[in-house]
Amino acid sequence: MSNQVLIFNLGPHRACMELEDVVQVYDSVSFEEIGDVDPAVLGMINIRGQTVPLIDIKPRWNQAPRSVELSDQIVVFKSRGITVSIIVDKVLGTKTVPEKRIVALADIVDDSLPHKVIATPDGMMILLDCQRLFSEEFLAPFSRIGIGKDKGTDQEQ
Amino acid sequence: MTWQLLMVKAADSTFAVPVEIIIEVLSAVLPETIIDQPQSIEGLVNLRGEIIAVHSLRSLAGLPRRALSPSDRILVLKNGSTKLGLIADQVETVQDFREEQLFAQSLSPTAFMVIELEDRKLCLTSLSDFIEESEE
Numbered sequence: 001m002s003n004q005v006l007i008f009n010l011g012p013h014r015a016c017m018e019l020e021d022v023v024q025v026y027d028s029v030s031f032e033e034i035g036d037v038d039p040a041v042l043g044m045i046n047i048r049g050q051t052v053p054l055i056d057i058k059p060r061w062n063q064a065p066r067s068v069e070l071s072d073q074i075v076v077f078k079s080r081g082i083t084v085s086i087i088v089d090k091v092l093g094t095k096t097v098p099e100k101r102i103v104a105l106a107d108i109v110d111d112s113l114p115h116k117v118i119a120t121p122d123g124m125m126i127l128l129d130c131q132r133l134f135s136e137e138f139l140a141p142f143s144r145i146g147i148g149k150d151k152g153t154d155q156e157q
Numbered sequence: 158m159t160w161q162l163l164m165v166k167a168a169d170s171t172f173a174v175p176v177e178i179i180i181e182v183l184s185a186v187l188p189e190t191i192i193d194q195p196q197s198i199e200g201l202v203n204l205r206g207e208i209i210a211v212h213s214l215r216s217l218a219g220l221p222r223r224a225l226s227p228s229d230r231i232l233v234l235k236n237g238s239t240k241l242g243l244i245a246d247q248v249e250t251v252q253d254f255r256e257e258q259l260f261a262q263s264l265s266p267t268a269f270m271v272i273e274l275e276d277r278k279l280c281l282t283s284l285s286d287f288i289e290e291s292e293e
Contacts, residue, residue, distance in 0.1 A: 013190070015192075057192065061194075062190055103208055105191065108201075108209065108241075109195065109210045110197075117191070117208050119207065123203050124203050128192070
């Protein structure tokens, strides 16, 4: 069994996510800053009429937050049923990774870590668990006002 | 009863590691940090295709932390299915201790502590507790 992943650089780190969770990749776009939200939320972007939060996860990697640059890219994906996006330095491409090379961080570091790690010839990359990358509390404000939810989902409510 | 202990140093303090839990000693490499990294680890290293978590002896012992130095060493420790790395400032020699020597050492004000690995947790055990555990 193998997993297809989308690989990207986040500062000095290499990370990836399951391709099936990824909605789309965009080059850096302008975003609308909003107040009164978690500092990790840079603002909102508009994707084909849908408002999606743009989130910087670098501080969670002990990297200083920095302004978005034109060379950055945006990865849009689903997390807990909400469409969200993160800013990354560069998307490198996709790769098929054999299941046997994927190790859960819970098995080698701490049970509370949902992500996984993949050994590579030049080191390693973290396989982010899109579903548990953000807590329910973090996403709740967006969910409440329908941000990041599919239009079909809004109508159902 | 005798024990073989590898003597290691962090800052000016000496610690001992039972040789039976040591797999190998490596030159220090900078561990890769991870997202939401717990304070208890320094990061991960790729050990010939196997990813292991790396801890710092300075952090474990509550000693002042410092940046990794080229002279540092990573001890790869294993207990059962748990394998992890431990960064030490310096690795000295393996010493054989008889029970009476270890007991005498435990009474010294400069007695060293023993590093043990239980499940995925590293612990510092006093010599008297270490002797007692070994006798059980």
